[in-house]
Structure formats: structure tokens, C-alpha cells
Amino acid sequence: MDLKDAIYTRRAVREYAAKPVDEATIRKLVGAAVQAPSAVNTQAWSFVVVRDSALLDRISAQAKAHMLSTTPAGLLSHHFQDILNDAKFNIFYHAPVLILICSTEAGPWAVENCALAAENLMLAARGEGLGSCWIGFAQNWLATPAGKAALDLPANCVPVAPIIVGHPKAFPPPIPRKEPQIRWIGP
Numbered sequence: 001m002d003l004k005d006a007i008y009t010r011r012a013v014r015e016y017a018a019k020p021v022d023e024a025t026i027r028k029l030v031g032a033a034v035q036a037p038s039a040v041n042t043q044a045w046s047f048v049v050v051r052d053s054a055l056l057d058r059i060s061a062q063a064k065a066h067m068l069s070t071t072p073a074g075l076l077s078h079h080f081q082d083i084l085n086d087a088k089f090n091i092f093y094h095a096p097v098l099i100l101i102c103s104t105e106a107g108p109w110a111v112e113n114c115a116l117a118a119e120n121l122m123l124a125a126r127g128e129g130l131g132s133c134w135i136g137f138a139q140n141w142l143a144t145p146a147g148k149a150a151l152d153l154p155a156n157c158v159p160v161a162p163i164i165v166g167h168p169k170a171f172p173p174p175i176p177r178k179e180p181q182i183r184w185i186g187p
């Protein structure tokens with residue numbers, strides 16, 4: 001797929017077919033992720049591939065409870081409160097794979113490095129005809145001692161980007177973008 005098509009048709013996919021993603025494809029996505037730039041070329045990232053659906057269900061339940069108990073009152077919209085309180089809502093949308101991108105050092109650009117890898121991975125997924133979505137709902141809990149233990153993350157690993165991947169039931173239509181604010185300085 002042409003790069004422009006991948007950029008313009010990548011969507012946050014929230015409905016997945018019950019079909020696994022094979023290991024070779026996951027390795028391709030990780031291969032694309034590590035082509036991302038990283039500050040001082042540290043490549044300080046690692047990848048955890050979770051294909052255990054029972055574990056993903058447990059993480060979903062814990063992450064929802066964590067969000068509800070730790071988010072300051074007023075910061076969670078009614079919509080978010082409703083879905084997080086809904087026992088049937090799975091934050092991973094029952095996707096077959098979660099790829100968690102972790103920083104392997106808590107340096108000043110840990111988040112930037114992993115976020116760039118994440119976008120590469122999501123665009124590569126689109127190129128493979130796969131859907132993906134960054135699951136911010138999982139982030140806070142995964143960074144807790146219990147979250148790190150659930151995935152057996154080494155002490156130096158900082159979870160940054162939880163990305164679900166799978167075969168989409170359909171690619172959602174584009175979400176209109178706001179007109180970008182651009183200030184031109186100079187000729």
C-alpha cells in the first residue's frame with residue numbers, strides 16, 4: 001500500500017473478527033516499528049506481544065477499575081464513567097493481539113521514541129490490511145507494580161504504547177480533521 005493511502009486510511013479500529021494474527025505478520029509490524037527514529041539512536045524500546053485472551057480480559061477489568069478509582073472527580077466524562085462501569089466493555093475490544101511498546105530506559109525522550117514506533121506499527125498494520133488502536137485506557141494500570149507483574153515486565157521497562165491489532169470487521173470511515181493552525185514565519 002502506498003504511504004499516503006496508509007496514512008489517510010489508518011483508523012482506530014474497535015471491532016475485530018475472531019481471527020488470529022500470525023507470528024510472521026506481528027514480526028513484520030515490529031520490524032516497521034523499529035525503523036522509527038529515536039533520540040540519539042538509542043532504540044530504547046521493547047515489545048510485549050500478548051495473545052492470551054484470558055489475560056487481556058483480566059487486564060481490561062483491572063485497568064477499568066484502576067481508572068475509575070484513581071482519576072480525579074470531574075476529569076472523567078459521563079460517557080467514560082458509563083463505559084468503564086459497564087462490565088461488558090472490554091478496553092481491548094476483544095482484539096486478538098496487544099503489542100505493548102515499552103521504553104527500556106526512563107530517559108528524557110522515552111515517550112517520544114515509543115510513540116514514533118507506535119505510529120510506524122499502526123501504519124504498517126494498515127498496510128497489511130489490519131486494524132489497530134492505541135489503548136490509553138490500559139496505560140496507567142500497566143505502569144503499576146501489579147500491571148508490570150501481570151506482563152512480567154523487567155524493572156527497567158516503562159510501558160508507553162499499548163496497541164491492539166487484528167483483522168477489522170470493517171475500516172471505519174475517516175474522522176474529519178480540524179483545520180490545522182499554521183503560523184508562517186519568514187518568507
Ligand SMILES: Cc1cc2nc3c(=O)[nH]c(=O)nc-3n(C[C@H](O)[C@H](O)[C@H](O)COP(=O)(O)O)c2cc1C
Binds near residue numbers: 137
Ligand atoms: C494516546 C492515545 C490514546 C488512545 N486511547 C484510546 C482508548 O483507550 N480507547 C479507544 O477506543 N481509542 C483510543 N485512542 C484512539 C483515538 O480515540 C483515535 O485515534 C481518535 O479518535 C482519532 O480516530 P482515528 O485514529 O480513527 O483517526 C487513543 C489514541 C491515542 C493517540
